[in-house]
Amino acid sequence: MTIYRLLSILMALLCLASAAVATLLCPKSAKYPGKISRHRLGGLGLGLVVLCWSAKEGASMLPERFTTPVWLLVPVVAVAAWFLLDFLFARAFGGFLVLLANHLIQHAFAYYCGLRGVYCILALVWGVAGMALIAWPWLLRDFLETLNKHPRWRPGVWAFAVICALAFAILPFCGYC
Secondary structure, eight states, X not given: OHHHHHHHHHHHHHHHHHHHIIIIIGGGOTTHHHHHHTOHHHHHXXXXXXXXXXHHXXXXXXXXXXXXXXXXXXXXXXXXXXXXXXXXXXXXXXXXXXXXXXXXXXXXXXXXXXXXXXXXXXXXHHHHHHHHHHHOXXXXXXXXXXXXXXXXXXXXXXXXXXXXXXXXXXXXXXXXO
16 A cells, blocks of 8 residues: 555656646757657666566566566567667656556555545546557657647646646545555
8 A cells, every 4th residue: 555655646746747847848948849758868767667567567467487588578678669769758658657557546446545536537547648658659749849839738737737646645545444
């Protein structure tokens, strides 16, 4: 339960950080949207976290004889992603959102979470956004560029991020064990 609550707080911080980057950092330079979504070192670092998390989850579902090959594929896939994929950070960020949303939704039902329907819908929205970033990683760049062109959308982004952050930070502590 402690890990669930910590990951929920991490998701709340991630919501606020995403809004801060989208509305405060990107408007300073027109080059930031493209640089952020294609950042290779950040994408590799976050991608390694995502690959290790995925290997842990995948190996637990497979027979024990496949555990070693699954873990041996992590560095192979990381090297292949470095050389073969574009928009590495956007894809890694999307994968992280999917894994985090999946974990939060599972544990919202395992440990009673206050207003878990609202909590799970918000987690699902972020998870679907993550899947969209994996499939169409240039959407992150396009979204950030759109926010640069339409500054009146920024308060809406902040409102959504704050609502999500409050839900992720408070609701797991409102239920009972």
